[in-house]
Amino acid sequence: MNKEIVLKSRPVGKPTSANFEVKDIPDPIVQDGELLLRAKIFSVDPYMRGRMSDAKSYVAPYELNKAIAGGAIAEVIKSRDARFVVGDHVLGMFPWQASFTANASSCTKVDGSAAPLGYYLGILGMPGLTAYFGLLDIGNPQKGETVVVSGAAGAVGMVVGQIAKIKGCRVVGIVGDRVKASYLKAEMGFDEVVCYKDSPNLSAEIAAACPNGVDVYFDNVGGEISDLVLEQISKGARIVICGQIALYNSVEKPTGPRVQVGLLKNSALMKGFIVSDYSDRFPEGVSALVQWIKEGKLSYAQTVEKGFEKLPEALISLFDGKNTGKLLVEV
Numbered sequence: 001m002n003k004e005i006v007l008k009s010r011p012v013g014k015p016t017s018a019n020f021e022v023k024d025i026p027d028p029i030v031q032d033g034e035l036l037l038r039a040k041i042f043s044v045d046p047y048m049r050g051r052m053s054d055a056k057s058y059v060a061p062y063e064l065n066k067a068i069a070g071g072a073i074a075e076v077i078k079s080r081d082a083r084f085v086v087g088d089h090v091l092g093m094f095p096w097q098a099s100f101t102a103n104a105s106s107c108t109k110v111d112g113s114a115a116p117l118g119y120y121l122g123i124l125g126m127p128g129l130t131a132y133f134g135l136l137d138i139g140n141p142q143k144g145e146t147v148v149v150s151g152a153a154g155a156v157g158m159v160v161g162q163i164a165k166i167k168g169c170r171v172v173g174i175v176g177d178r179v180k181a182s183y184l185k186a187e188m189g190f191d192e193v194v195c196y197k198d199s200p201n202l203s204a205e206i207a208a209a210c211p212n213g214v215d216v217y218f219d220n221v222g223g224e225i226s227d228l229v230l231e232q233i234s235k236g237a238r239i240v241i242c243g244q245i246a247l248y249n250s251v252e253k254p255t256g257p258r259v260q261v262g263l264l265k266n267s268a269l270m271k272g273f274i275v276s277d278y279s280d281r282f283p284e285g286v287s288a289l290v291q292w293i294k295e296g297k298l299s300y301a302q303t304v305e306k307g308f309e310k311l312p313e314a315l316i317s318l319f320d321g322k323n324t325g326k327l328l329v330e331v
Contacts, residue, residue, distance in 0.1 A: 004067045005096040014249040020312035037074035043121040049248040067095035122326035123300040130275040131159035132285040139216040143168035151220030153180035155326035176321040241272035301325030
């Protein structure tokens, strides 16, 4: 018997285990043009929280009592398409099911001998491409500038910081604990890392870490942290809005400083984006990321949970900041 995990109810505030349900379902039957797949690795990502709500967004909400879906790697068990053979590994947007079918045209073959399979969900997938295009296209970092990235130990943030270093920038990360801070400085070359959870004066710490102001801010979190970073922006600063995880579980409309005055005074740019905006340039991004990995300029971290039924727990843990790098669930 097969299994799936469905959205049982829409969360109010932070999701809980009660919002999910594990169900037994029939084994899938493969049709012409399809692949029969066995799940190997699931990605869990902050954007999934938005899809658990029925509020209008850039992607459709999950349906109640239907399987949650997201990025995943699966193994081909049976193929009804000549482009794929049994044993191939494929990448796609797949349901939270142990086994499932997918149209072969919606699947991308990946090579586990060229890179760890999890990398195709991380540094060579959506997070890595998000970092690449968001930082370079919107942030446009220049040699000698100061780049600040919040959520710096996350799947996107750690790549942003390293690309900024490749471009000759001074990099300041913002994280939630000292272990992550030490890791980013020792292993990924960040110049300074501010820990917001135990800071007696976060505003002063950010200012001290950025004595010449902030030229590029890559914002993964929003909320009060971003309010404080924006106080330090320089003339001509670029603010890249990638994520707002601090606000995803808010049950009331958030309020905060009005940023327009600061943007006006500093002739600054603030722009949000979705990585799919750059879909026609994905090969460019993957090529650059692979090259930097080969050259030893770019490294990556993954936090891996094991077990299909761990998926809800893993998704909930994102909002506690427990992961370093990409959070994956191996089936």
